[in-house]
Amino acid sequence: MGGLGRLFRTTAFKLSLFYLAIFAVTIFLTLGYVAWNAQRLVNAQVIDAIEAEITGLAEQFERGGVRQLVRTINRRSRTPGASLYLITTRGGASIAGNVENISPRLLETPGQRRIEYQQAAGEEVEPRVHRAVVRVYHLPGGFRLLVGRDLEENERLREVIRRAFGWSVLLVGLFGGLGAWVVSKRMLKRVDDMTQTTRGIMAGDLGGRLAVAGTRDELDRLAESLNAMLDRIGELLTGMRQVSDNIAHDLKTPLTRLRNRADEALRTARSPDELRAALEATIEESDNLIRVFNALLMIARLEAGAAADMVVGYDAAEVVGGVAELYEAAAEEAGMRLVADVSPDLPVKGSRELLGQAVANLIDNAIKYGRRKDGNGEPDTIAVSARREGERVLIDVTDHGPGIPEADLERAQERFVRLESARTRPGFGLGLSLVAGVARLHDGSLLLENAGPGLKATLDLPLSSPAPSPM
Numbered sequence: 171m172g173g174l175g176r177l178f179r180t181t182a183f184k185l186s187l188f189y190l191a192i193f194a195v196t197i198f199l200t201l202g203y204v205a206w207n208a209q210r211l212v213n214a215q216v217i218d219a220i221e222a223e224i225t226g227l228a229e230q231f232e233r234g235g236v237r238q239l240v241r242t243i244n245r246r247s248r249t250p251g252a253s254l255y256l257i258t259t260r261g262g263a264s265i266a267g268n269v270e271n272i273s274p275r276l277l278e279t280p281g282q283r284r285i286e287y288q289q290a291a292g293e294e295v296e297p298r299v300h301r302a303v304v305r306v307y308h309l310p311g312g313f314r315l316l317v318g319r320d321l322e323e324n325e326r327l328r329e330v331i332r333r334a335f336g337w338s339v340l341l342v343g344l345f346g347g348l349g350a351w352v353v354s355k356r357m358l359k360r361v362d363d364m365t366q367t368t369r370g371i372m373a374g375d376l377g378g379r380l381a382v383a384g385t386r387d388e389l390d391r392l393a394e395s396l397n398a399m400l401d402r403i404g405e406l407l408t409g410m411r412q413v414s415d416n417i418a419h420d421l422k423t424p425l426t427r428l429r430n431r432a433d434e435a436l437r438t439a440r441s442p443d444e445l446r447a448a449l450e451a452t453i454e455e456s457d458n459l460i461r462v463f464n465a466l467l468m469i470a471r472l473e474a475g476a477a478a479d480m481v482v483g484y485d486a487a488e489v490v491g492g493v494a495e496l497y498e499a500a501a502e503e504a505g506m507r508l509v510a511d512v513s514p515d516l517p518v519k520g521s522r523e524l525l526g527q528a529v530a531n532l533i534d535n536a537i538k539y540g541r542r543k544d545g546n547g548e549p550d551t552i553a554v555s556a557r558r559e560g561e562r563v564l565i566d567v568t569d570h571g572p573g574i575p576e577a578d579l580e581r582a583q584e585r586f587v588r589l590e591s592a593r594t595r596p597g598f599g600l601g602l603s604l605v606a607g608v609a610r611l612h613d614g615s616l617l618l619e620n621a622g623p624g625l626k627a628t629l630d631l632p633l634s635s636p637a638p639s640p641m
Contacts, residue, residue, distance in 0.1 A: 186346070186349065186350030186353055186354065187346075187347075187350055189346075190342070190343070190346035190347070190350060193342060193346065194339060194342050194343065194346075197338055197339065197342060198335070198339070201331070201334070201335045201338060202335075204331075205328070205331040205335070208327065208331065209324070209327070209328065212323075212324055212327065213303070213324070216303055216319045216321075216324075217282070217303065219253070219319060220253070220282075220303065220304070220305045220317050220318060220319055221305070223253055223317045224305055224307050224315070224317050227239060227242060227243070227315060227317065228307070228309075230242045231309055231315075236257075236265070236309075236311070236313060239257060239309075239315075240257060240265055240266040243255045243257055243266045243267055244266050247266075247267060247268040253317060253318065253319055253320075254267075254268065254269050254287070254302055254304060254316070254317065254318035254319065254320065255267040255268055255269070255316070255317060256268075256269045256272060256314075256315075256316040257309075257313060257314065257315050257316075258274075258277060258313070258314045258316075259312065259313065259314075260312030260313070260314070261274070262274030262277060262314075265313075267316070269287050269288075269316065269318075270287070270288055271287065271288045272285070272287060272316065276306070277306055277314040277316060279306065280306045280307055280308050281305070281306060282303065282304070282305045282306075283303075283304060283306075284301065284302070284303055284304075284321075285301070285302055285304055285318070286299050286300065286301055286302075287299070287300055287302055288300070300320055300321075300322065301320075301321045301322075301325070302318045302319060302320050302321055303318055303319055303321060304316050304317065304318030304319075305317050305318065357389075360381075360383070360389055361389075363380075363381055364380050364381075364389075364393065367379070367380050367381070368380075371400065376400075376403075376404055376407065377404075378400075379397045379400060380393035380396050380397055381393065382394060382397075424455055424459060425459070427455060428452060428455045428456065428459070431448060431451055431452055431455070432448070432452055434448070435448030435449070435452075481519060481520055481521060481611070482519070482520075482521070482522070483517060483518070483519050483634050484517070484518065484519075484520075484522045485515065485516060485517060485518075486516040486517070486518045486525060486556060486563050486565065486631065487512050487513060487514050487515065487516040487556055489522055489525050489526050489529065490510070490512050490516075490529055490554065490556040490565055491510060491512045491556075492526070493526050493529045493530050493533065494508060494510035494512070494529075494533070494554045495510070496530075497530065497533045497534070497537070500534075500537060501533075501537055501552055504537050505541075505549055505550075506537060506540070506541070506549050506550045506551070506552055507549045507550070507551050507552070508533070508551075508552045508554065509551055509552070509553050509554070510554045510555070511553070511554070511555040511556075511557075512554075512555065512556045513556060513557045513558060515558075516556055516557075516558055516563045516633075517633060517634045518563055518612060518631050518632070518633065518634050519612070519634040520608075520611055520612035520631070521608070521611060521612075524608045524611060525608060525612070525629075527604065527608065528604065528605040528608040528609070528629065529554075529565060529567070529629070531602070531604060531605050532567040532605060532627045532629075533552065533554065533567055535567075535602070535627075536552045536567055536568075536569040536571070536625075536627075537552065539569070539571045539572070539625075540552055540569025540570060540571035540624060540625070541570075541571055542570050542571065542623065550569070550570045550571075551569075551570060552567065552568070552569050553566070553567070553568040553569075554566070554567050555568075558633070561632060561633050562630055562631065562632060562633065563629075563630075563631045563632070563633055564628055564629070564630055564631075565628065565629040565631070566626060566627070566628050566629075567626075567627045568621050568624055568625070568626045568627075569621075569624045569625055570621075570623050570624040571623070571624050571625060572623070573620040573621070573622075573623065573624055573625045574618060574620065574625055576620070602616070602618075602627075605627070605629070608629075609629055609630070609631070612631045612632070613631070613632055614629060614630045614631035614632060615629075615630050616628070616629060616630075617630060
């Protein structure tokens with residue numbers, strides 16, 4: 171009973187019963203309307219037939235009087251399936267017809283009415299009561315004429331419709347209930363499968379995914395959405411494990427160096443100047459560690475969506491132009507030349523400060539790693555551009571350095587990833603990861619590609635409003 175109880179409580183079963191009830195009511199109203207119209211049509215035909223009979227008998231009376239009328243009624247009464255006929259005197263004595271046991275009071279008032287009657291003797295072995303629609307007509311001389319039609323056929327038609335209605339409701343209920351049971355059982359099985367899979371995931375099987383039946387129904391769409399969510403959660407967990415491993419690996423060295431410097435200063439320093447130099451080196455190393463943790467916190471906020479409160483509308487052209495102008499002097503000090511080509515009016519929605527940080531990271535990387543290996547004496551160029559392309563804003567930073575191997579282009583955006591060519595330079599491998607996080611905050615992406623020679627980093631961001639159509 172527990173299984174049936176669960177089945178009856180499913181939404182699919184309740185919805186099926188709801189639709190079944192609507193369908194049953196529709197059938198009831200449709201059959202009722204058909205039955206009502208059929209009865210109305212049959213009654214109209216009966217009344218028309220009675221009126222036609224009376225008209226014909228009245229003509230017979232006018233031609234030959236009562237004798238002619240009696241002969242006609244006797245002849246018609248003997249016809250199979252005959253109508254009902256009765257002619258009486260003013261006092262109610264029957265002269266001719268195939269109806270008996272009619273109250274004289276019924277014949278006193280002309281008009282149409284429903285009556286109960288018995289067939290005249292000889293028609294039935296055991297006379298029984300019938301129902302009929304009759305019309306009473308007063309003839310000259312005080313004679314009374316009754317013409318009618320038996321309603322037995324109408325009763326049979328009504329009974330046929332009643333049985334059809336009962337069987338229809340019964341079959342609709344039977345097959346509708348069976349269909350509701352099948353649909354609910356199938357739905358319940360899929361939900362149970364999903365529940366079992368999710369319990370396995372909660373128990374630690376992070377590789378489990380919800381089954382997709384391929385029917386493209388709402389459960390398939392739900393399973394696909396949940397699978398995508400689980401994939402994203404798996405990526406974040408993998409990233410957390412990688413971050414933990416990378417922190418343990420990459421931060422162990424500076425922390426050890428910091429501790430050793432402090433220990434060495436305590437053991438070997440002989441003067442205040444030596445202690446001061448050791449403290450300054452310790453502070454510098456601590457500042458580097460603080461910057462690393464600040465970058466990690468910012469990346470975590472970007473990936474968790476916690477920086478949504480920083481989203482505003484602004485002009486990316488102003489940000490890119492300002493950062494490029496700020497880094498011109500740093501590029502000159504490094505023996506390089508920074509060239510900026512920024513188109514005006516590039517509205518985007520996001521964080522002005524974070525976009526500036528991202529562009530600064532890209533330019534800083536270009537200054538660090540964008541030198542030619544075989545320089546020809548001329549300063550290397552760093553090209554910074556920002557332009558509108560359709561409904562997108564593209565910000566490019568291109569250098570002429572060795573670039574990144576194709577196999578490492580995607581991996582370079584991960585946290586704490588430092589390629590072999592960058593191991594000899596200061597840094598922790600968080601710059602491109604922060605840029606990628608800023609791009610995601612703006613609903614955009616970061617694309618790295620080799621420019622041959624050099625590396626081209628592109629921030630692809632959506633415009634905050636449709637581009638104006640050209641005049």
